Amino acid sequence: MNDIKVKVKGLSLRYGTNLALKNISMDIPEKMVTAFIGPSGCGKSTFLRTLNRMNDLIDNVTIEGEVQIDNINIYDKNIDVVNLRKKVGMIFQKSNPFAKSVYDNIAFGPRINGVSKKSVLDDTVERSLKQAAIWDEVKDRLFHSALSLSGGQQQRICIARSLAVNPEILLMDEPASALDPISTAKIEELIHELKKEYTIIIVTHNMQQAARTSDLTALFYLGDLIEMNKTEIIFSNPSKKQTEDYISGRFG
Amino acid sequence: MNRNIKDTIVESITGMCVLMIIFIIVSILAITIIGGWPNLNWAFLSEFPREGMTKGGIFPAIVGTAIMTIIMAVAAVPFGVITAIYLAEYANEKSVIARTIRFAVKTLAVVPSIIFGLFGLGFFIGFVGKNLDSLLSGGELRWAQPNILWASLTMALLTLPVVIVSVEEAIRTIPRDMREASLALGATKWQTIRKVVLPGSVSGILTGTILAVSRGAGEVAPILFTGAVYFSSHLPHSLSDQFMSLGYHIYIMSTQSSNVDATQPIQFATTLVLLLLTFSLNAIAVILRYRIRKRAK
Numbered sequence: 116m117n118d119i120k121v122k123v124k125g126l127s128l129r130y131g132t133n134l135a136l137k138n139i140s141m142d143i144p145e146k147m148v149t150a151f152i153g154p155s156g157c158g159k160s161t162f163l164r165t166l167n168r169m170n171d172l173i174d175n176v177t178i179e180g181e182v183q184i185d186n187i188n189i190y191d192k193n194i195d196v197v198n199l200r201k202k203v204g205m206i207f208q209k210s211n212p213f214a215k216s217v218y219d220n221i222a223f224g225p226r227i228n229g230v231s232k233k234s235v236l237d238d239t240v241e242r243s244l245k246q247a248a249i250w251d252e253v254k255d256r257l258f259h260s261a262l263s264l265s266g267g268q269q270q271r272i273c274i275a276r277s278l279a280v281n282p283e284i285l286l287m288d289e290p291a292s293a294l295d296p297i298s299t300a301k302i303e304e305l306i307h308e309l310k311k312e313y314t315i316i317i318v319t320h321n322m323q324q325a326a327r328t329s330d331l332t333a334l335f336y337l338g339d340l341i342e343m344n345k346t347e348i349i350f351s352n353p354s355k356k357q358t359e360d361y362i363s364g365r366f367g
Numbered sequence: 368m369n370r371n372i373k374d375t376i377v378e379s380i381t382g383m384c385v386l387m388i389i390f391i392i393v394s395i396l397a398i399t400i401i402g403g404w405p406n407l408n409w410a411f412l413s414e415f416p417r418e419g420m421t422k423g424g425i426f427p428a429i430v431g432t433a434i435m436t437i438i439m440a441v442a443a444v445p446f447g448v449i450t451a452i453y454l455a456e457y458a459n460e461k462s463v464i465a466r467t468i469r470f471a472v473k474t475l476a477v478v479p480s481i482i483f484g485l486f487g488l489g490f491f492i493g494f495v496g497k498n499l500d501s502l503l504s505g506g507e508l509r510w511a512q513p514n515i516l517w518a519s520l521t522m523a524l525l526t527l528p529v530v531i532v533s534v535e536e537a538i539r540t541i542p543r544d545m546r547e548a549s550l551a552l553g554a555t556k557w558q559t560i561r562k563v564v565l566p567g568s569v570s571g572i573l574t575g576t577i578l579a580v581s582r583g584a585g586e587v588a589p590i591l592f593t594g595a596v597y598f599s600s601h602l603p604h605s606l607s608d609q610f611m612s613l614g615y616h617i618y619i620m621s622t623q624s625s626n627v628d629a630t631q632p633i634q635f636a637t638t639l640v641l642l643l644l645t646f647s648l649n650a651i652a653v654i655l656r657y658r659i660r661k662r663a664k
Contacts (some may be wrong), residue, residue, distance in 0.1 A: 165552065174459070203551035211544040213563060224552040227562065273548070280552055 120284065120314045121166065126180035128161060128170065135161050137338045138180070143331070148306060148315045150329035150346065152322060153361070157335040159318045163286050166316065167203040168196050184284070201228070204277035208289040210269035212261035212276070217244075217253050220261045220272055224280035227317035239279050247275035248305050267298025274305065285309065287317040291324065303328050322362055326350050334358050399642055402635030411636055420598060420620070421629045422462050425637050430602050431515070431610035432644075435590065436580045438519035438606075439526065446523070447530025449563075454531070455538040456560055470558030476528035480588040487593040488513075507614040509607055516606040518594025525589050526579035533578060537571020537659055538564055581648035585641060588613040597623065613641045 128136040130308035136158045144147050149158040161170065168189060170176045181188045189199050201224075212220050221240040223229075230236060240257070244250040249271040253264070261272050270290060275284060287306075291299040306315055306328050319325050325332050325348060333343035336356070342355045353359050401471050414424030450468070458465035496511035503509070549559040565572075587595070595615040603610040620634045621627060 169547065169551065172547070172550070197553050197555055200551055204552035205547075207544055207547065207551075209544060211542075213545065213548065213549045214567065223549070223554075223562070227549075227552065227554045227558045276548075276552065 117144040117146055119143070120184065122181075122183040122186075123296055123314075124181040124183070126162075126165060126178065126182060126265045128158075128165060128179075129177045130173075131175045135338050136165070139340045140180075141333060141340060141343055143316060145314045146310055146312070146326055147330040148310050148317060149331040149333065150325035151316070151318045151333050151335060152320065153335035153341075155320065156337075158338040159333075159335045160288055162335065163288055163316060163318050166284070166308065167200050167205055167284055169205065171196065197335050201280050203284045203286060204280065204282035206270070206273055206277060206285065206287040206290045208292055210293070211265060211274050212264075212269050212272050214260065214262055215256045217261045217264075217272060218257040219278050220276050224276060228280065243275040244278040246278050246309070247271045248301065248308070249275060265298070267294050267301060270294060270298070270302060271305065274302075274309075282313065287315065289318055289320065292320070299324070301367065308331075322350075334361060336361070375558045396642075399635060399639050402632070403637075403639030406632040406636040407639060407660055411633075412640070415600070416598065419625055419635075421624070421626055425611075425613065425633070425640065427599055428611040428613045428616040428637070429640070430571075431595075432584055434603060435515055435522065435594075435610060435612060436521045436583050438516065439522040439583045440576055440580055442520055443523035443526050443530050443579055444572070446611050447527050447575060447579075448534050448572055449529050450527075451534035451538060452560060452564075455535050456556070456564070464502055472531050474530045475524070476532075478525075480525055480586055481591075483521055483525045483589040484592050486524070487589060491517040491520055512607075513592065513594040513596075513609055514607045514611045515594050515603050518590040518610070521589045521593045522583045522586060525586065526583050529579045529582060530544060530575040533575030533656070534568060534571050537568040537574070538572075540659060541567045570602065570655045570659050574652045574659070577652040577655070581645045581652065584648070585614055585645045587612070587618055590615065607640075613637060613644070617641065 119142045119200065123139055123141050123143075126136060126139045127134065130252075138367045139162060151163060153159045159219050164170045165178060166182060166184075166189075170178070178190060180190075182190060184199075184203065187194070215223070218240055225236060225239050230239070239255075241250065244253060245309060249268060252268060253272075261269060264272065270293075271294060274285075274290075291302045294302065303324065305316065310330075317325075317328065319328075329346045331343065332346045332349040334341040334349065334355075336357060341361075342349065342358045344353070349358060350362055353362065411424040412429065413426050413656060415426055417423035450472075454465060458468070478527045492511055492513060496517065499507060499510040500506055545563050545567070546559055549563045550556070554562070590612060594609055596609040596613045597611075597619050599609060599611050617634055617637050620637065624630045
């Protein structure tokens with residue numbers, strides 16, 4: 116097992132008075148893929164969004180407990196959320212490229228961080244697109260609108276866009292749920308490649324996807340973390356009855 | 368009474384009301400076009416009035432209206448856009464301040480335009496202008512009198528609600544996942560607004576601007592006391608000059624002229640120019656707004 120990258124200690128989250136996450140603790144190792152599974156509404160996406168403080172944008176959310184990334188609590192008062200989000204990139208369920216060209220989409224992150232030199236931007240765009248395994252498909256239409264690409268390509272553009280700001284962790288919120296099987300396979304292959312350099316945390320409601328892509332799997336149910344272990348153990352020999360019921364399709 | 372007869376009566380009444388409205392619109396257009404079209408030519412558009420304003424064109428009124436609406440837009444649009452950004456992006460819906468602003472905007476939209484004229488006279492000329500004069504020129508009269516700047520700013524106040532409402536509507540159609548994409552890349556809120564929200568709202572900002580311009584171009588009351596004149600032998604070449612305007616020109620030609628009958632062709636043609644101007648501006652705004660709504664779905 117690799118070193119711990121993210122350490123969550125006693126994290127609870129409330130929407131108003133509604134307790135959506137109950138005292139979650141877990142360790143997420145670096146440069147591995149950790150999958151969160153569970154039925155809809157179990158809190159897995161909410162939990163993912165606590166890791167880059169995306170829940171800050173929602174009114175009425177209160178959070179207790181700690182999330183440490185590289186041993187620093189990201190809910191500490193002195194934490195700069197902007198820097199945190201550069202370090203912890205996010206891929207959303209619905210691909211959301213900007214209504215700009217492919218190039219401008221990828222260059223968005225570097226540009227807001229003050230990079231304006233064309234050669235640097237060119238290099239970053241090429242490197243990011245190559246890492247996201249979409250360079251060959253778009254290299255001749257870098258200046259076409261990203262919205263003209265297919266859904267699967269758009270999602271890889273979004274991944275490339277995240278990579279362009281050199282994150283260390285990638286959060287993926289059901290990144291393939293809106294894609295066809297072929298595009299899904301490409302995203303999964305990509306996840307496999309990316310884990311050599313990045314810590315990846317993926318939310319999925321597709322259990323085969325969790326089994327195929329992840330090293331570790333955590334099962335959430337009604338705001339509780341039921342069980343977390345190596346993926347092969349979760350899928351072959353889980354210790355909790357609820358986990359067994361869920362992966363065998365008896366509930367959820 | 369037989370229910371079917373009642374139905375027929377209701378249908379006839381609603382139908383007649385619709386016909387009435389169509390009749391009114393067609394009449395206005397027909398009268399204006401029949402009366403104005405024969406007199407509408409290049410000379411009319413490009414010449415000054417002559418012979419006690421019974422001959423000649425309306426060039427200074429067109430230029431005056433154009434300059435006034437440009438200054439108005441320059442003042443109203445940035446102010447309106449900033450207010451809309453605050454309302455859509457920063458204000459908490461339930462906060463006292465947001466509700467106060469909304470109430471103020473709605474109130475501003477229903478204030479009769481003549482009140483804006485009086486406000487402009489009292490505030491810009493009587494207060495701002497007067498103090499400017501005593502500051503800049505030791506009390507010599509320059510800014511404390513009606514001029515194109517005060518008229519434009521008064522008009523800007525009148526059109527501000529139009530701008531705020533259109534821009535806020537456009538900002539709110541930018542999907543949340545676009546903002547999240549930007550924030551998740553480490554953009555600050557302001558960077559997100561500037562690079563994602565505002566570029567996506569361009570058509571809304573344009574719609575607001577055009578609606579404001581078309582409203583401002585046709586209004587007379589706000590500029591009555593604040594800068595419009597009966598006649599000017601030259602075009603305004605400074606912000607402290609007075610100016611002629613199309614709407615005001617129609618008013619004076621039909622009520623104040625020394626020979627109302629002789630100026631009738633001029634009245635018709637001026638009305639036609641003003642109608643064409645505001646209609647086409649409104650049409651552009653409608654098309655743009657339609658596009659925004661389509662995107663929102």
